[in-house]
Amino acid sequence: MTRVLPYGARAALVDLDRPEAVLGLHAALRDAPPDGLVELVPAARTLLVRFDPARTNLERLTADLLARTVPDVTELPGEEIVVPVSYAGEDLERVAEQSGLTVREIVARHEQGSYVAAFCGFAPGFAYLTGLDPVLRLPRRSSPRTRVPAGAVAIAGEYTAVYPHASPGGWHLIGYTELSVWDVERAQPHLLMPGTRVRFAGTGR
Known part of the structure; x- marks a missing residue:
């Protein structure tokens, strides 16, 4: 844990060095x-x-946070979601050129990854998944698309993700899934909540 900073009168911001540490502390x-916790x-x-603030204060909370042992996220129990993927994304050839791999090798490396939903952002249901093979960690596209379809499986930087809705996007598209990762009709709309383990499985199509 790097440091704990005040964030207004009712929150503290814990600064950590990597997404895995955030996941570990979040789980702990x-x-x-701690007493008085409202939201993470x-x-x-x-x-x-x-x-x-009626139950605790920043000083007590900070002391508790700094005393915590952050567990190894790879050893934490958790539900695993299997995402079926048709690896037919428009950017597969470009990713192959930039990574120095064949398309077959890219698919194999992506399937072999063990991913964890680290945090959500950009749009409701958009989960940033850690665990991407370092060879596949490429910068975002120089020219974002104005529309990426829902279900697109993509990579950018150190993350992979599934687009939950049709939206603009600058990630590299490597495949598509019919699995709905965001559905407001479900009791829990967000399928890939932080801490959820994810595995991608090619459908062969």
């Missing part, structure tokens, strides 16, 4: 919450901790 606080909001390398 979720499973054994994970991001790429920070965790916002909202608290009830």
Whole structure:
């Protein structure tokens, strides 16, 4: 843990060095919450901790946070969601050129990854998944698309993701899934909540 910063009168911002540490601390606080905890909001390398000032204060909360042992996220139990993918994305050939791999090797490396939903952003249901093979970590497209269809499976930087809705986007599209990762008709609309384990499985189509 790097540092704990005040964030208004009712929250603290924990600054961490990597997404895996955010996930580990998030799980630790979720499973054994400090007194007065109201909400946890994970991001790429920070965790916002909202608290009830009637039950605790920043000093007590900071002491609790700094005393925590952050577990290894790879050892944490959790539900695994299998995402079926048709690896037929428009950017597969470009990703192959930039990574120095064949299309077949890109698909194999993406399928072999063990992913965890680190945090959500950009749009409702858009989960940033950690665990992408380093060879596949490419910068975003220089020219974003004005419309990416729902269900597009994409990579950019150190993350992979599934687009939950049709939207603009600058990630590299490597495939598509028919699995709905965001559905307001479900009791829990967001399928890939932070901490959820994810595996991609090619459909062969």
